[in-house]
Amino acid sequence: MTGIIIVTGASGAVGREVVKQLAAAGIKVRAAVHTASKGEVFKRLGIETVEMDYARPETWAAAFNGAAKVFFVGFAGPTFADLSRNFAEAARKAGIAHFVKLSAFGADFAPQFYIAKSHRESEEAIESTGIAYTHLRPNVFMQNLINYYGQAIRDTGRFYLAQGDGKVSFIDVRDVAVAAVETLTSGSHAHAGKSYTLTGSEALSYYQVAEILSRVTGKTIEYVALSEEHALQQSRASGAPEFLMQVHKTMDAFGRSGGFAPVNSVYQQITNRQPVRFEQFARDYAEAFK
Numbered sequence: 168m169t170g171i172i173i174v175t176g177a178s179g180a181v182g183r184e185v186v187k188q189l190a191a192a193g194i195k196v197r198a199a200v201h202t203a204s205k206g207e208v209f210k211r212l213g214i215e216t217v218e219m220d221y222a223r224p225e226t227w228a229a230a231f232n233g234a235a236k237v238f239f240v241g242f243a244g245p246t247f248a249d250l251s252r253n254f255a256e257a258a259r260k261a262g263i264a265h266f267v268k269l270s271a272f273g274a275d276f277a278p279q280f281y282i283a284k285s286h287r288e289s290e291e292a293i294e295s296t297g298i299a300y301t302h303l304r305p306n307v308f309m310q311n312l313i314n315y316y317g318q319a320i321r322d323t324g325r326f327y328l329a330q331g332d333g334k335v336s337f338i339d340v341r342d343v344a345v346a347a348v349e350t351l352t353s354g355s356h357a358h359a360g361k362s363y364t365l366t367g368s369e370a371l372s373y374y375q376v377a378e379i380l381s382r383v384t385g386k387t388i389e390y391v392a393l394s395e396e397h398a399l400q401q402s403r404a405s406g407a408p409e410f411l412m413q414v415h416k417t418m419d420a421f422g423r424s425g426g427f428a429p430v431n432s433v434y435q436q437i438t439n440r441q442p443v444r445f446e447q448f449a450r451d452y453a454e455a456f457k
């Protein structure tokens with residue numbers, strides 16, 4: 168018996184997919200949503216839903232109540248380590264037996280990349296509580312092309328990044344969820360104390376991504392490589408806070424240097440499946456780019 172699994176960030180890209188896959192497998196899942204209205208879709212499917220806000224610890228007890236495991240989706244930023252420590256400690260005290268954290272590629276080796284450093288601080292904070300943990304460190308999501316750049320692609324046929332011709336071993340969010348479900352449901356704490364860096368099976372530049380999207384959708388889609396200075400000017404002009412400027416600046420520098428390019432087979436080892444290739448992702452989501 169797995170017991171109830173709480174999925175935080177349930178309305179987000181990864182959380183939504185984890186809830187969907189757990190429910191499809193007949194596993195008891197509780198979707199923790201930040202914005203109440205975003206829980207309606209789960210309620211309609213008969214999935215237990217609870218409102219939970221990281222900024223309001225008084226909402227955590229209801230989320231943890233009677234549950235066995237947590238899938239934790241947080242956000243890189245200045246308060247991330249404190250939140251992670253407090254949330255994991257509250258989970259441990261509530262009797263949660265396993266805490267699976269959505270971390271990020273590079274957490275263990277790329278402190279120059281702000282998001283990776285912030286996730287490592289969050290991981291360490293969770294570990295310090297003594298709760299049984301698993302860290303999932305996926306590389307860049309294929310779905311970013313829809314969630315972040317989809318509007319620009321639909322409107323103009325172009326998307327803009329300052330990542331030069333750096334390659335990325337993109338992973339499909341559906342595969343991140345498969346790995347999450349495996350770590351949350353396999354018996355005997357098989358994945359406790361482990362950290363998994365998850366990549367796709369090929370590294371592609373954004374030029375290659377644009378070429379595949381164009382071929383599959385039949386619409387010309389172009390990647391425009393911005394200079395570092397141009398990208399920073401755009402962030403400044405949009406009024407982004409200092410830490411967000413650091414996020415973009417360090418991510419782009421990491422990407423341009425090929426930091427996101429390594430490919431491994433960890434996903435295959437823990438799930439016994441092959442990751443989705445970018446071309447398949449493009450076929451599955453072709454309508455989102457038109």
Ligand SMILES: NC(=O)c1ccc[n+]([C@@H]2O[C@H](COP(=O)([O-])OP(=O)(O)OC[C@H]3O[C@@H](n4cnc5c(N)ncnc54)[C@H](OP(=O)(O)O)[C@@H]3O)[C@@H](O)[C@H]2O)c1
Nearest residue numbers: 176177178179180181201202220221241242271306307308
């Ligand atoms: N994108 C990538 O390529 C990538 C790659 C590797 C790792 N990651 C990591 O993945 C994580 C993001 O996952 P995602 O893409 O699934 O996120 P997402 O789509 O941005 O969704 C974020 C979720 O968190 C919820 N949330 C926001 N503020 C909250 C609060 N105060 N209390 C409780 N919940 C709150 C949101 O709910 P509302 O919408 O209701 O606010 C939403 O459900 C980040 O830690 C990121 O660093 C991302």
